[in-house]
Structure formats: structure tokens, C-alpha cells
Amino acid sequence: MGQPERIVELDCITHIYPDMTKVQICGLEFIVNRGERVGILGANGCGKTTLLKHLMGILTPKEGSVRVFGVDPGKEFSKIRERMGVVMQDVDEQILGPTVYDDILFAPLNYGIPKTQAEALANDVIEKLKIEPLKRKIVHYLSGGEKKKVALAGALVLEPDLLILDEPFTGLDPRSKRDLIRTLNELNREKRITIIMTLHEVELVSEVTDILYLMHGRGDLSERGRPEEIFGAFKDLERFNLDEPILTKLFKGLKSEGLDFGEPLRVDDAIQSIKKHWEESRK
């Protein structure tokens, strides 16, 4: 098996904001390979968005290095921007067209794709995200959740290789969260889109990420692992303002009572684990 293709490499960067707040994203090297779904968890203000902005080339580090698709996004962003889709935390400022349809067409038309082809791409993504009822709506009057879906459609319309999402689940109702998880996983599976996202929803982590980074302080990247490794073995989640997922708490509790069903993170896995143990105990 060959080496996985590296999409993102970020090594110990320092950024100083105009108010002199210094964010040093250091500790572990931040590496993302093609096709991975990477989550970044951490307290508010720990530097998650700063990290993402460096990947997007919006911020340039004072020290350290960032490589996305092998180039420095701060200097050569134009070389890679077509391969990148972004949904920011505040989607209001990301929506630019007068209607949903126009907004989704913004990127294809501005990249010089012919109108008919651009419209076909827009219609595809509208269908995929099931937002046909919103197509003709004026963007100013969409709800927060609807705007998030439209922003996601705008990011996905060019079928990017890398999707960067800053707290994509914030403000979505449970059904919309489910739909978004399903869509992201389908895209990752079918098109091998690499996904990097920041999030706070520990319950969703195992469903949308393969690799998890934990950040604390002002940019300290201190843990990297699979979600089950992080939540199963790691004891110090409070340092990151994080709680254990409810299933982890439940199964750790059962284990301490002598009922070891493992430590599943997903409901499906939990059902299977309990079923297996139940059947074994009946034999």
C-alpha cells in the first residue's frame, strides 16, 4: 500500500491579531491525508478558526509553515482555491447572490465555467442537498439553518477536493444535522472529498470524523487520534472544555459495575455490542 496523499500540513504557526492577541498553533503537526474526515475540538477561543483561516489563505502566519495541496495558501492561494470549498461560521457574510440559485452560481460563473454547465452543476448540488424549495428564495430572508445549507451548496458546487467547515452544525435542528451528516459522509465516500471541520458536538464526532485533534489554551494542539481512542482512553477532557459523549459515559459506568460491553461511540455499535454480549451470556 502506497503512502497516503497529504492534503494539508501545518507546522507550529504563530499568528498575531491586530489587538496583539498571539495564537500559536503548536504541539502536534496538523496533517490531513486525502479522503480523511478530520475534526478539531476545543474550547471557544482556542484557535480553531484561526487554524482554518490559515488553511484558506485568509491569514498568513508570522512564523511556521502551512501547505495545502503542496502550496503555501497565504502566497499562492489562486492555485488551489478551485479545489477548496469553505463554509464559514457566520454564513450571512458568505452568501452573495440575490437569490439562492444566484448565490450557488456565484463560484462557477466567477471561475469562468460556461453558463449552461454552471447551471447544471448548481442544479446537481441543489438536488443533492434537497434544497429545491429554497432555489428561488431571496437570501436575506432565509432562516439560519437554511442559510447554512445554501452556504454548503455554494461550497460544494464545484465538487472540491477539500471541504473546510467551521462549526457546521451550530444552529441546525436535529433533522438538519442528520441530513448534513449523511450528505457529508456520502460526499466523502463517493467522491473522496477530504473534510476538515471544527465542532463542539461531541455526540456527533464519531459519525463525521475519522481523526480528531484536540486543542486547548491558545492554539495548543495536544491530542490526535481516532474518536474512540480519544474518548475511550483519554481522561482529561475537561481541560478542553469537553464532555464525554453520553454513550461513553454510560458504557464506562457499566464497565465499572462489571458489565464490559466495550466503549462504543455510536448507537448502532452499542446495540450490536449489547446484542452480542446478551447472546453469549445465553449460551
Add this chain to the structure above:
Amino acid sequence: MIQLSYLDYSAVEGKSRLHRLSPKSKMVGMLLVLFAIVTVKSVLGLFLLYLVLLALFFISRIPMKIFSLTLYPLVFAFLFIFISGFQILFILLIFLKVLCGSTGIVLLLATTPYPSIFRLLGKFLPSLFVTALFLTYRSVFILLNVLEETQHALHLRGGFQWRHPWRSVTNIANAFGHLIIKGIESSEKMYESMVLRGFKNKIHYRGE
């Protein structure tokens, strides 16, 4: 706010002849209207121009809710009542000039999607200026939301009280400061988004 969104809706979804006319022709028409406003000195001439514009407004099936937008500039025209020394003809002339101007602009905006207007402007104005106009237009909607939220916050947290006028004025001034900062921040973020989504100093739109 609601009327502004109707403006967008009408521009994008309208199917009348005026909607289908090229943005360039409409812009030329608007310039002719402005030229007439500046040069025509007779009340009758301006009245006829206003009638033509009104006819176009109704023929184009522009939502009636937008019509009130054409009347707002009259507020400023009222100042001329005092300056004129209450001369009826002068007042009528000023009112008609204002109404022709505002109706012409609303007609243009209600029949032409704003990216098309900005794209056209971009052909003879510096791109930096046009981009700034585009960002300003979109920011207006974001800022109106912020203004509404700030108003509510001021009201709910006792920031505005008739009993304490000085304190209230200070709070309102602070709120405006917040609004300006938010506006600048929004424009910066919008520009970043535009760049991330392929903007290269020129706005493209499907209606071109």
C-alpha cells in the same frame, strides 16, 4: 427592510418587457431621465415624465409594496418649502424632480438584478469602486439585521429611557459605533468569501 427584499425579488423574478431589456439600455434610460431632471424647467414637462415613469412602473408589474420607496426622498424635498418662500410652482418643480429621480432609480433596481448593475458599472468605473458598491449593497441587509438586534437590546436592557436622556444618547452613540465596526467587519468577511469563491476583480452573473 421588507420593501428592499421585494426590490430584489422583483428584479430577479420579474418577467415584463422592462425586466427583459438589457441592463445597458435601462442604464442609458436612467441617465436620460437624470438629464431631463436637471435640464427640464417646466412643471408640465416634468409631470409628463413622471407619468411615463409611473406607467412603466405599473406596466412592469412591480409589486406595489415597493412604490413607497419612491416617496421617501420627498422628506428631504419638504425642506425646500421653507427655502422657496412658499412659492407653489417652485415647490411642485422640486417635488416632481425628486419623484422622477426616485421613481427612475427604483424602476432600474426593481427590474435589474443588482449583480448585473454592478457588472455594467464595472465596465467604466474602477473595479475597486464597483466592488465596494457591491459589498455595501449586500452589507445593508446584514447591517439592518444588526440594527434591529441592537435596537431590541437597547430597549430590553434599559439602554433607552426618557427619564435619562443623556445616558440614552450615550448608549445610542455606542450602539452606532458598534454598527459601524460590525459593518467594516462584515465587508471584510464578505470580501474574503468572494475571493474564496472565485472573485477576480470582476463580478459575473447568470443574467448577463
